[in-house]
Amino acid sequence: MxxxxxxxxxxxxxxxxxxxxxxxxxxxxxxxxxxxxxxxxxxxxxxxxxxxxxxxxxxxxxxxxxxxxxxxxxxxxxxxxxxxxxxxxxxxxxxxxxxxxxxxxxxxxxxxxxxxxxxxxxxxxxxxxxxxxxxxxxxxxxxxxxxxxxxxxxxxxxxxxxxxxxxxxxxxxxxxxxxxxxxxxxxxxNLSAASLPGPVAELMPCFPNPFNPRTVVSFELAEDAGVSLTVFDVRGLQVRTLHRGDLPAGVHRFVWQGDDAAGRPQPSGLYIARLTGPDGRDLSAPVKMTLAR
Missing domain, CATH: 2.60.40.4060 (Reeler domain)
Known part of the structure; x- marks a missing residue:
C-alpha cells in the first residue's frame, strides 16, 4: 500500500x-x-x-x-x-x-x-x-x-x-x-528553536493533526520568557488561551481538548495556534490544526 x-x-x-x-x-x-x-x-x-x-x-x-x-x-x-x-x-x-x-x-x-x-x-x-x-x-x-x-x-x-x-x-x-x-x-x-539562528521561540506542528478529541501544541523557548499560547478560529476569534505567563527556556507542551474557555466542545474545522509575547507580537509563525469530529 x-x-x-x-x-x-x-x-x-x-x-x-x-x-x-x-x-x-x-x-x-x-x-x-x-x-x-x-x-x-x-x-x-x-x-x-x-x-x-x-x-x-x-x-x-x-x-x-x-x-x-x-x-x-x-x-x-x-x-x-x-x-x-x-x-x-x-x-x-x-x-x-x-x-x-x-x-x-x-x-x-x-x-x-x-x-x-x-x-x-x-x-x-x-x-x-x-x-x-x-x-x-x-x-x-x-x-x-x-x-x-x-x-x-x-x-x-x-x-x-x-x-x-x-x-x-x-x-x-x-x-x-x-x-x-x-x-x-x-x-x-533539529527543528527546534535551539538549532535556528535568531528566533526567541519556535511553535512546532501540532500532534496529532487532524485530531479528535485532543491535540498537543508544543513550542521551545531559547530563553526564559513571558508568553501566551492562544487558539483562534478561522474568523480570527479567540477560542481558548492554553497558557499565559512566564516559562523557562526549553520545550513546553500544552493539550487542547477542542473546547473553548467555558469547556464547550467546538465544531469541526480549521483552528490556529499563536505564540505571542507580552506585547502581543508573534514569537513564531502560527500553526494550523484541524479538528475532525
Missing part, C-alpha cells in the same frame, strides 16, 4: 472516530496482541476484547520511560514501558511510534525474549508488543518491557508513541482485566 493510500485511510479513520473498537477481535493473545490496538489515532485498544472495565478505569499506571522531549534524528533509545496494577498477575502491551500523518517512523527491535516487533494492521504500522514469556504469569504489582528504537533521519518532525497495556488477572479468559492507554509526544531536535 502506497503512503498516499495509507494517509487517505488514516484521514478517513480519524474523521470517522478517534477511538475505534474493532469488532470480532478474539482471544487473550498471550503470545502477542493483534496489530493496531495501541489507542493511536484511527486505532482501537484492548477493551475490544477485554471489555469488563472502561479504558483507564483502574487504579494502576502506564508509563513511557527512556524517551526525551526532543529526539535526535538517527539516535538509538531504549524505550521502557512500565505497567502497574495491584490486582494484576499477568501482563501485556503494544505500542507504535508515528508521525503527524499516521505513518510509522524509526525502527523498532526487541532486546530480549520478552518483546517482539511486527508490521500490519489497517495502516501498515510497526508495533512492539509482548511475547508469551513477556506476560510473566504470576508476577504481581507491576511489569516492564524494554524495546530499542532508532529515531528516523532528519525531517520527520513531531512524533507520538501510543501504547496500550493489559493488566490481566490471569484467569485464562478475557474477563476481569484492566486496560490502560497513554501516549508520549516528542519534537525533533
Amino acid at each position: 502506497s503512503k498516499p493510500q495509507r494517509h487517505a485511510i488514516f484521514m478517513a479513520a480519524v474523521l470517522g472516530a478517534f477511538l475505534v473498537i474493532r469488532p470480532g477481535t478474539a482471544g487473550a493473545f498471550s503470545s502477542g496482541p493483534l496489530d493496531g490496538l495501541t489507542n493511536a489515532p484511527g486505532e482501537g485498544n484492548c477493551t475490544g476484547c477485554h471489555a469488563s472495565f472502561p479504558l483507564n478505569s483502574g487504579t494502576g499506571t502506564l508509563e513511557v520511560l527512556g524517551l526525551p522531549a526532543l529526539y535526535t534524528p538517527g539516535s538509538a533509545y531504549l524505550v521502557e514501558i512500565r505497567l502497574a496494577d495491584p490486582a494484576a498477575a499477568r501482563w501485556g502491551f503494544e505500542f507504535t511510534i508515528i508521525d503527524g500523518q499516521g505513518d510509522s517512523q524509526g525502527s523498532l527491535s526487541p532486546v530480549d525474549g520478552n518483546t517482539q516487533v511486527s508490521t500490519g494492521g489497517a495502516f501498515g504500522r510497526t508495533y512492539a508488543k509482548h511475547t508469551s514469556a513477556g506476560t510473566n504469569p504470576g508476577q504481581t504489582g507491576q511489569n516492564s518491557w524494554t524495546v530499542s528504537w532508532t529515531a528516523p533521519p532528519a525531517g520527520a518532525g513531531g512524533l507520538g508513541l501510543f501504547v496500550a497495556g493489559n493488566a490481566a488477572n490471569g484467569n485464562g479468559t478475557n474477563s476481569g482485566d484492566r486496560i490502560y492507554a497513554t501516549d508520549f509526544i516528542m519534537a525533533e531536535e
Whole structure:
C-alpha cells in the first residue's frame, strides 16, 4: 500500500472516530496482541476484547520511560514501558511510534525474549508488543518491557508513541482485566528553536493533526520568557488561551481538548495556534490544526 493510500485511510479513520473498537477481535493473545490496538489515532485498544472495565478505569499506571522531549534524528533509545496494577498477575502491551500523518517512523527491535516487533494492521504500522514469556504469569504489582528504537533521519518532525497495556488477572479468559492507554509526544531536535539562528521561540506542528478529541501544541523557548499560547478560529476569534505567563527556556507542551474557555466542545474545522509575547507580537509563525469530529 502506497503512503498516499495509507494517509487517505488514516484521514478517513480519524474523521470517522478517534477511538475505534474493532469488532470480532478474539482471544487473550498471550503470545502477542493483534496489530493496531495501541489507542493511536484511527486505532482501537484492548477493551475490544477485554471489555469488563472502561479504558483507564483502574487504579494502576502506564508509563513511557527512556524517551526525551526532543529526539535526535538517527539516535538509538531504549524505550521502557512500565505497567502497574495491584490486582494484576499477568501482563501485556503494544505500542507504535508515528508521525503527524499516521505513518510509522524509526525502527523498532526487541532486546530480549520478552518483546517482539511486527508490521500490519489497517495502516501498515510497526508495533512492539509482548511475547508469551513477556506476560510473566504470576508476577504481581507491576511489569516492564524494554524495546530499542532508532529515531528516523532528519525531517520527520513531531512524533507520538501510543501504547496500550493489559493488566490481566490471569484467569485464562478475557474477563476481569484492566486496560490502560497513554501516549508520549516528542519534537525533533533539529527543528527546534535551539538549532535556528535568531528566533526567541519556535511553535512546532501540532500532534496529532487532524485530531479528535485532543491535540498537543508544543513550542521551545531559547530563553526564559513571558508568553501566551492562544487558539483562534478561522474568523480570527479567540477560542481558548492554553497558557499565559512566564516559562523557562526549553520545550513546553500544552493539550487542547477542542473546547473553548467555558469547556464547550467546538465544531469541526480549521483552528490556529499563536505564540505571542507580552506585547502581543508573534514569537513564531502560527500553526494550523484541524479538528475532525
